[in-house]
Amino acid sequence: DTAVSQTPKYLVTQMGNDKSIKCEQNLGHDTMYWYKQDSKKFLKIMFSYNNKELIINETVPNRFSPKSPDKAHLNLHINSLELGDSAVYFCATRTTDTQYFGPGTRLTVL
Amino acid sequence: DQQVKQNSPSLSVQEGRISILNCDYTNSMFDYFLWYKKYPAEGPTFLISISSIKDKNEDGRFTVFLNKSAKHLSLHIVPSQPGDSAVYFCAAKSQGNLIFGKGTKLSVKP
Numbered sequence: 001d002t003a004v005s006q007t008p009k010y011l012v013t014q015m016g017n018d019k020s021i022k023c024e025q026n027l028g029h030d031t032m033y034w035y036k037q038d039s040k041k042f043l044k045i046m047f048s049y050n051n052k053e054l055i056i057n058e059t060v061p062n063r064f065s066p067k068s069p070d071k072a073h074l075n076l077h078i079n080s081l082e083l084g085d086s087a088v089y090f091c092a093t094r095t096t097d098t099q100y101f102g103p104g105t106r107l108t109v110l
Numbered sequence: 111d112q113q114v115k116q117n118s119p120s121l122s123v124q125e126g127r128i129s130i131l132n133c134d135y136t137n138s139m140f141d142y143f144l145w146y147k148k149y150p151a152e153g154p155t156f157l158i159s160i161s162s163i164k165d166k167n168e169d170g171r172f173t174v175f176l177n178k179s180a181k182h183l184s185l186h187i188v189p190s191q192p193g194d195s196a197v198y199f200c201a202a203k204s205q206g207n208l209i210f211g212k213g214t215k216l217s218v219k220p
Contacts, residue, residue: 101153
């Protein structure tokens with residue numbers, strides 16, 4: 001039974017399009033994250049949601065918007081996609097000391 | 111500016127020998143450190159952690175050592191197995207969030 005799931009696993013799209021990536025967790029954790037792993041392999045935090053409130057936003061362009069319809073979901077919407085948005089995006093949840101990651105979504109912008 | 115550094119992008123070890131993965135950090139306020147393991151096309155999975163009040167934590171074949179004065183931690187895997195081949199990320203906890211290193215790709219050869 002998957003603890004943190006993401007859909008889709010792969011996403012290929014054209015520049016300028018709007019797309020969404022979904023994340024669902026069944027761990028009951030209060031805090032969820034979105035990370036971006038770019039071509040240089042750095043894992044960088046993008047957003048954190050705690051009880052449906054955005055608590056950090058690490059200088060991410062406002063084309064990216066997280067939306068949490070409920071505690072178990074944190075979706076990532078991206079408007080006007082750019083080439084530089086190509087990366088692997090990971091959703092994660094958090095306990096006190098540990099984070100649990102989803103399998104990742106590889107986004108390719110052509 | 112990288113606060114968590116893994117200076118070796120790759121490491122190759124013979125099966126049965128010890129693997130030593132290194133990590134350096136710059137912020138003395140970090141109070142908790144974690145190691146994650148990542149297979150291709152999967153999300154990072156938690157491996158082992160250590161609090162800043164300890165200098166060693168052991169879990170089976172995996173041991174993490176922390177040298178606070180040197181701001182250095184290392185992960186020892188002994189004996190190494192081919193299934194350990196993966197990318198290993200070091201992470202430091204800061205105000206509840208994790209800051210990741212760039213990762214070290216470990217290859218364990220039979």
